[in-house]
Amino acid sequence: MATTKRPTTRRTSAPPKPAPAKCPVCKGAGEVSRIVRVGRKRRAVGEQSGLCLNCLGSGEAPAD
Numbered sequence: 001m002a003t004t005k006r007p008t009t010r011r012t013s014a015p016p017k018p019a020p021a022k023c024p025v026c027k028g029a030g031e032v033s034r035i036v037r038v039g040r041k042r043r044a045v046g047e048q049s050g051l052c053l054n055c056l057g058s059g060e061a062p063a064d
Contacts, residue, residue, distance in 0.1 A: 021061035026052035028059040 022028035033047040051057045 023052060023055035023059055023061050025054040026059065030055065030057040030059040 023030075026032050030052055031049045032052050033049045035044050036046050036048050037043065038045050052059075055062055
């Protein structure tokens with residue numbers, strides 16, 4: 001009796017999850033910069049970076 005070939009089954013993995021949307025305020029970095037002003041005339045000296053309050057530093061867009 002001749003052997004019959006069975007069709008091979010294809011195993012498909014789950015489709016990749018889409019990347020989370022980036023925060024519009026910090027553009028996904030998690031940090032924002034503010035200008036530091038000093039002196040009586042309030043001249044700009046430099047920038048200071050801090051935590052993004054919109055996404056709390058995660059870089060992902062917050063869910064509404």
